Amino acid sequence: MxxxxxxxxxxxxxxxxxxxxxxxxxxxxxxxxxxxxxxxxxxxxxxxxxxxxxAPGHTESLPLEPLNRTRATPAAPEQGLPPKDVRRFSLIGVVWDNPDTELHGRVQVRTRATATGAWSDWQDVETHNADHAADPYTAERASGRVRGATAPLWVGDSDGVEVRVKAEPSETAALPTLPTGLRLELVDPGExxxxxxxxxxxxxxxxxxxxxxxxxxxxxxxxxxxxxxxxxxxxxxxxxxxxxxxxxxxxxxxxxxxxxxxxxxxxxxxxxxxxxxxxxxxxxxxxxxxxxxxxxxxxxxxxxxxxxxxxxxxxxxxxxxxxxxxxxxxxxxxxxxxxxxxxxxxxxxxxxxxxxxxxxxxxxxxxxxxxxxxxxxxxxxxxxxxxxxxxxxxxxxxxxxxxxxxxxxxxxxxxxxxxxxxxxxxxxxxxxxxxxxxxxxxxxxxxxxxxxxxxxxxxxx
Structure with missing residues (x-):
């Protein structure tokens, strides 16, 4: 060159x-x-x-489920997963279908340490991650593969997880809503x-x-x-x-x-x-x-x-x-x-x-x-x-x-x-x-x- x-x-x-x-x-x-x-x-x-x-790592991707489906008049949509055994992972995040949709709400996780079997306290995951992204109109942004996502959270070597995502009011929506296609991403970075x-x-x-x-x-x-x-x-x-x-x-x-x-x-x-x-x-x-x-x-x-x-x-x-x-x-x-x-x-x-x-x-x-x-x-x-x-x-x-x-x-x-x-x-x-x-x-x-x-x-x- x-x-x-x-x-x-x-x-x-x-x-x-x-x-x-x-x-x-x-x-x-x-x-x-x-x-x-x-x-x-x-x-x-x-x-x-x-x-x-x-050495190969892996990503386990789990669809979130409604958590308040049995309530007569839920105050806001809530999705998540009950305590669950999973493959070993160290980093966690939540993704959804549309990268142009923001998640207005709170994402919290608890994880179980592989070494001790102890569960952590609830931890907040940073939800506003759309600002870390390729510019609009670029090939990377327009690839059709990009998803909306929270920031990733490092939790250390874990083999159990519980998550809850609750919608909150926003200036752009009359009623609290959650993005479609919410999935939990459990990442093992590999050795x-x-x-x-x-x-x-x-x-x-x-x-x-x-x-x-x-x-x-x-x-x-x-x-x-x-x-x-x-x-x-x-x-x-x-x-x-x-x-x-x-x-x-x-x-x-x-x-x-x-x-x-x-x-x-x-x-x-x-x-x-x-x-x-x-x-x-x-x-x-x-x-x-x-x-x-x-x-x-x-x-x-x-x-x-x-x-x-x-x-x-x-x-x-x-x-x-x-x-x-x-x-x-x-x-x-x-x-x-x-x-x-x-x-x-x-x-x-x-x-x-x-x-x-x-x-x-x-x-x-x-x-x-x-x-x-x-x-x-x-x-x-x-x-x-x-x-x-x-x-x-x-x-x-x-x-x-x-x-x-x-x-x-x-x-x-x-x-x-x-x-x-x-x-x-x-x-x-x-x-x-x-x-x-x-x-x-x-x-x-x-x-x-x-x-x-x-x-x-x-x-x-």
Missing amino acids: TMSNIRGMRGFLASSIGVTCAAALMLPLTPSAVAANTRPAPTAEAATTAGDRP EAPQPRPVTSRADAPANNLTADTAAASAVNAELAPLGALEIPALTAEQTRSELLTVGGADLTAEQQARPYIGPRPRIVTRRGWGANESWRERKFVYTKKVKAAFVHHTASGNGYTCSQAPSVIRGIYRYHVMSMGWRDIGYNFVVDKCGNLYEGRAGGVAKPVLGAHTLGFNTHSMGIALLGSHATSKPSAAAVKAVARLTAWKLGLFGANPRGKTYLKSGGSNLYAKGRNVRLNVISGHRDGYATECPGWQMYRKLGSTRSKAAELQGR
Whole structure:
């Protein structure tokens, strides 16, 4: 791939990976070029043990039942399931037929721990998840496979479940109603596969049991790490600036050559590092032209995980996004755990402008960074907040964006801004700045000012 393939990208982003995996690495320049040659949506049992793929997980999908059918005059529709033995799972969510229908109501679950047999207290599941989605009118949104869904909730290793969903009044409905086709999704993310040694060349890939899809997902990071690498190593500020000047110096202005504003590259765990099964996603990578802004999110999946479990939580969310919700890949471009570890999200290359499905209406020319957890009332860890600053200082610096600055993005249509409107936003924004939502939670949102300052400082501004 040459610089002419991706207009507006800095020179160092050009890649030399086009000699192999050609079908998997055809890179469309704009979101509109994505429709052709995509993989059919996988079934819930699509994961199989092969090569370096993770050991198979599964998704058990259970239709919800009316809970108040015997009441003469129920106050509001209620659906759910009584206590039930199920296959082992660790992540839970509720989906329904129409992605444009919002669930106005309360979703609560109780789960039984596999290790102890004890039932948890009732836990609330975040219902407003429509705002984490592909933009309207894109091929991903119009695929016919997308469903409405709650946020996923991480509950740990469990083998029993009880759920209740109760409708509540809304501004758009005279009587409380529930969406049609409500189903409970119980996700087992599968075990992380043993990782063979890092690969140094494509010829080495078969010996390390890399599938074509895994090799393709790794090859787009080839300028940053060896093929098959489990992580992209951190660089010092000087090394990062040197890399930028060496590879892309001819495309930089005199001022940028004298003092490029870019933060040191942070360590990033690759998709292979967290155990992504690359057979689940669609094959092609989809790009926007540039990255002008970063939207910060939380996954609303709960804080009850350990950092050693973070790869499992990410695999669970990935499976939920693709298998249960019908997306082409995990929606976020990056994920950050409570220990400050950074993870590659949607496939396509961490240094490239990969089109995500994270901020409805504003996915073009932006990236989505999700803190793994819930931060409406719980403060994010200092390590996670620092990781967001490090990531934005580097990635925004690749595209010349000032973390303290503002930029304009054209809305693709959200509940705050009509389609086509040019909206002035902070270069580092919270999800709620583009869509009326609680995300990324007030406790994280209030940290964005200091995050902008730290990211700018890391860029040398």
